[in-house]
Amino acid sequence: MSLTAYHAKLFAHELTKRSSSDNVDKLASALSDAQVDLNPHQIEAALFAFRSPLSKGAILADEVGLGKTIEAGILLAQHWAERRRTLLVICPANLRKQWSQELLDKFFLPSVILEAKTFNEAIRAGILNPFQQSKIIICSFQFARSKEPYLRTTPWNLVVIDEAHRLRNVYKPGNKVANSIKNAVSGFQKVLLTATPLQNSLLELYGLVSIVDEFTFGDLRSFRAQFGRLAGKADFDALKQRLRPICQRTLRRQVLAYVPYTNRHAMVQEFYPSPAEQQLYELVSDYLMGDKLYALPASQRQLMTLILRKLLASSTYAISDTLLGLATKLETAEADQQKAAEVPASLADDFETLPEVQEEWVDEDEGSESESDRADGKKLPERLSPEQLAELRAEKDKLHQFHALAKAIQTNSKGDALLTALQRGFEAARTVRMEDGTGALQQKAIIFTESRRTQVYLFNLLQQTEFAEKVVLFNGTNTDPQSQAIYQAWMKQHAGTDRITGSPTADKRAALVEYFRDTASIMIATEAAAEGINLQFCNLVVNYDMPWNPQRIEQRIGRCHRYGQKFDVVVVNFLNKANAADVRVYQLLAEKFKLFDGVFGASDEVIGAVESGVDFEKRIVTIYQQCRTTEQIEFQFDQLQQELESQIAQARSDASEQLLNNFDQDVIDRVRVSSGESLGRFQDLLWRLTAFYLAPFARFDTPGHSFYLERDPFSANARSEQPVNPGPYRMGKNVEDANTYRVGHPLAQEVLRSCCGLPTPKVEIRFDLSSSGKRIAALEVLPIRSGWLACSRFTLNGFETEDHILLSSVLDDGQPLESSACKRLFDLHGEAGQPLVLEPPDSLQSEMNKEQQRVLGELEERSGKWLDSEIEKLDRWTEDLKYGLEQEIKDLDKEIRETKRQAKVAVALEAKLPLHRRAKELEADRASKRRDLFNAQDEIDTRKESLISDIESRLRKNADVEVLFVCRWTLE
DSSP states (O other): OBOOHHHHHHHHHHHHOOOOTTOGGGGHHHHHHOSSOOOHHHHHHHHHHTSSTTOOEEEEOOOTTSOHHHHHHHHHHHHHHTTOOOEEEEEOGGGHHHHHHHHHHHHOOOEEEOOHHHHHHHHHTTOSOTTOOSSEEEEEHHHHHHTHHHHHTSOOSEEEESSGGGGGGGGSTTOHHHHHHHHHTTTSOEEEEOSOSOSSOHHHHHHHHHHHOTTSSOOHHHHHHHHSSOOSHHHHHHHHHHHTTTEEOOOGGGGTTTSOOOOEEEEEEEEOOOHHHHHHHHHHHHHHTOSOOSSSOGGGHHHHHHHHHHHHHHOHHHHHHHHHHHHHHHHHHHHHTSOOOSOOTTHHHHSTTHHHHHHHTOOTTSOOOOTTBOTTSOBOOSSOOHHHHHHHHHHHHHHHHHHHHHHHOOOOHHHHTHHHHHHHHHHHHHHHOOOOSSOOOOOOEEEEOSOHHHHHHHHHHHTTSTTTTOEEEEOSSOOSHHHHHHHHHHHHHTTTSTTOOSOHHHHHHHHHHHHHHHTOSEEEEOGGGGSSOOOTTOOEEEESSOOSOHHHHHHHHHTTSSTTOOSOEEEEEEEETTOHHHHHHHHIIIIISOOSSBTTSSOHHHHHHTSOHHHHHHHHHHHHHHOOSHHHHHHHHHHHHHHHHHHHHHHHHOTHHHHHOOOOHHHHHHHHHHHHHHHHHHHHHHHHHHHHHTTTTEEEETTTTEEEEOSOTTTTOTTOSSOOOOEEEEOSSSOOSSEEOOTTSHHHHHHHHHHHTOOOOSEEEEEOOTTTOOOOHHHHTOSSOEEEEEEEEEEEESSSEEEEEEEEEEETTSOEEOHHHHHHHTTSOEEEEEEOOOOOOHHHHHHHHHHHHHHHHHHHHHHHHHHHHHHHHHHHHHHHHHHHHHHHHHHHHHHHHHHHHHHHHOOSHHHHHHHHHHHHHHHHHHHHHHHHHHHHHHHHHHHHHHHHHHHHHHHOOEEEEEEEEEEEEEEO
16 A cells, blocks of 8 residues: 555645744645745744735844844745745845845745846846746845835835844934835844844834834824833833734844854964055055045045045055056046046955945935035036146046055055964964864855955965865855856756855855855855855854944854854954054954854944944044044044943833843744744655655655655646756755755646546555554544545635645544544555445534534634734724824924913013913914814724725735545545
8 A cells, every 4th residue: 555646635725825924834835835944033023024915015024143044034035935926025225145145055945136226237138027937036126126116116025124123213304215115124024134223212113013013003293292202111012012913033142042153263373564554555555645635536535535545545556556546537637628427437346345335334314425525525626727727637647646556565564464373373273163973163264355456465375375176265256267167067966956056156155155165165255255154064264354333243154154064253453553443443342342242243232222223334444534643543543442332231221121032932842842842844745745746756755854856847848937856865864975856846847737637536545653652542442443534625715825634534434533643544544445426424414514613613613813913003003193193282382371471470571472472373373283183083083994994905805625536435
C-alpha cells in the first residue's frame, strides 16, 4: 500500500487553501519557503500586522537586529503566494539593493528597483505606469514623492515603508515628502518598519499612526489636547491601549532565550601622518574653510565639504584625483566664463555613496539654493566679472598645487599601519573567540573604506604581504578583472541550479561573498558591502575609514555581528592621533553611542536620541569647518557632548519602551508551538505529495528529503509557468548543492495544480493501520472499522476569502466519526479499489452540513469580535474629534473670564474699553464655535455611521461548497 490519488488531492487542497488573517496557517506557505530560521517574535509580528481583515496595517517597531525586514518579507511572500502581487517597498535609497537581495535570497521573491533611469526606460518601452509590473517594486522616499500620481493610481495589495521614522513629521503640513507619500498610499494596506518610532515628541508617533490608520486618533488638535502631555498613569494607559492594536515592538533583551548573540570588542589602531601628509591636510582644510569657493556648487557646499574631508582622511590616492577633477572643472568654467555648477563626474565612481548621501542630505522642508547662487546668497551673473575670473583662476591654481603635492606622496602612514592592525585584530579575534564546539575559527577580515581609489591602493599593498592572493574586492560595480573571473567561475559551478538568479549584479555579489567565505582571507569593501550581504563567517571588522554617521557604522558591523555569528566580533578602528577633531569624533562614537563594545553595540534609544545619523554628520562637518585651533575644537566638541548626554539621558528616561512594548511571553510561546506544528505538517504534506506524484519521474532519498528529477513531467504542459530543470532537488534551508525544493518552486506549483485536479471517482479505500507502525488511539478504539467519507472545500467570501477543507464521515452503524479522526486516516497508506455504484447514506450529507455550520459559527464569533473592535475604535475617534472642538470652547471660556477680570480691575477708561470689546469679540467667536460644534458633531456621527455600514457590508459572507471526493473506507 502507498498513497492514493485521494490522499494527493486532499493534501494539495490543504497546501493551497486560503486561511483567515488570525490563523498561523495563513503564513504557512511563506514560512515554508523562507530561507532563514524564523524566530517566534517574527512570526507573531507578521500575524499581528493583519490579525483582523479590517486592519489597515501596523507599525512593526522591533529593536535593531531583530528582523523587521524578515517580518515584512513574510507578509510580502504570503501575498505573493496568494497571487496578490501588486506590492511596493519604500525605503531609503541606500537600502534599495539590500531589500532586493534579501527578498530574493530569503524568500525567492523577484523585485525591481525603480529610479529615474529604469522608470524612464519603462515609459519609453510603452509601459504607461512602470509601478505596475510582475515584480515587487522597490523605490526611495524621494522617488516615491516625485511619482505620487503613479503611486496613487496603482492598486497596491501591500505597501511596506522601511525606516518609517523618516516620515514622523507628517503631521506638519510643510513636510512635503511625508505628506506626499501618505496621500499616495492612503487607501492601501501598509506596514511601517522603524526601530525608533518615538524620538522627540508624541506628535511624531501620532503622525506615523495616522499614515497607517487615520481613525486610530482624532485630529492633531484633539491628540495634542489629550496626549500632548501624559499627565498621569491614566493618560499613559489610555494611550498605550490605543496603540496596542496598531504597534508591535520587541526588545532585544526579551528574545535572548532563543536568539543568542555574541559580544563585540573594540581596538584602536593609531597612526601619525608624515610631515607631507600633514601639510596636505592643512592646505586642503584651509581651502575648504574659504568664504567663497567656485569649485563647489553652492547648493551642495556642506555636503561636498563632508565628502572631500572624508577622502582627504582616507588616502592621498583618494583625494589626489578628486582635486584634479575640481581643477579641471574650473578650467572648463574659466573657458565658459561661468561658475562650475556640477561636481566632477568621477567623484561618484570613487565615493560610491554620493547619490545616496545627496538624497539623504536634501532638506525636505526647505528648498535648496539654485545652482547659480553664491555661498553668500547673492545671484551670480550669467558671465563672471573680471574680478570673479581672477578669483576662479587663483582657486584653480591652488587645486593644481594640492594635486601635485598629493601625487608626490607615495607612502601613506595610515596604509603602513594596516598590516599591524590586521595582525593585532586576528590575534584579538583568537583570544576572545567564543568556544561552542560548532567549528573552527577562520581567519577572515573585512576592511571598510569609503573610497574606491583607496580600495585599489590597499589591495596592491596587501598583495605584497603574507596575504597575497588571499584578498578579494567588493564595491558597487565589481567590474575589476579578479571579480569578473570569480563571477564567471561561480556561474559555471552553479549552472542549472536556483543559485543563479539571472541578475548579474546579484549573482556577482553572491559569487564574491562565497569566494570570501571559501577561499580569501580578506575582503576590502566600500560602503556597498555595508548592506545586503551576510558575513556571519567573518568576525574581524576593520574600519579603515570611519563614517561619521552612527547608523552606517552599525550597518557595517552588523554584516558580521548578527544572528548566526558563532564567535565574538572584533572591531578595529583607525585613528589619526595628530587630528584633535578625529580623536573627539571617535570618542563620541565609542563612549556615547557605544557602537563598538557589548552584546548589542549601539542601542536604538541612543541612536534615536540624535534624530538621525545625517544630523550628527552635519554637526561634525560644521565643527571641522569652523574650528582652526585645538582649543576651538575641544570647546565645540564639549558643547556637542553635553547636548548628546542630555538627549541620551532623556531618551533613556522616556517611557516610550513601555508605551510601545507589546511583547507577551505567553503569546510568543504559543506562536512558537503553533507555527512549528503548522510548518512541520505543511512540509510533511508537501514531501508526501511530491513523492507520490513524481515517483515515475525521479529517484527519491526520503531520509535526506532529496530527489533527482530525471525528466520534466510537465514538458508538454503549456500551462507551466516556467520550465522545470531536471537534476538534484532538496528540501531545506540554504541548499547549495541542489535546487531548493519548496512550495513556491515552479515544480512544486505544477505538482500542486496537477494533484488538485486528479480524477477521484467514488471508490473504496483500504487504510493500513496494522502494519503502519503508528499508534493512533482515535482509530484503534473504533468499534466499527468501515464507513463512508466525504471531502469538501468550503469557501467563505466576505471581507477576506477563507477555504476550509472539511472531512465528514459516518460509520456503517450510522454513528459520526470525528473530523480529527478522519484526518488521521490519511496519515496512513491506503489502496483504492474499483469505482462503486453504491450511494452514500443520507447521514453523510447531514455530517457535511454540521461541519459547515461549525465553521460558520466560528466565523460569526470572529467577525463579531472584529466588528466590535472596529466600532470601538470609531467611537473613540468620534469622541476625540468632539473633544477637540469642546476644548477650543473651554479655552475661549477661560480667555473670556480672564479678559473680563482684567477689564474689571482696570482703573482707566481707555484701558477698560478695549478689554470689553475684546471680551465681546471672544463671546461672538465662542457662539460661532458652539454652532460649529453642533454641526460638526452631526457630520462626525454621519461619517461614523457610513464607515460602520461599509464595514458591515464587507463582512457579509457568501458560502460555496465543492465536493472533492466521496469514498467508502475500511481500516485494516
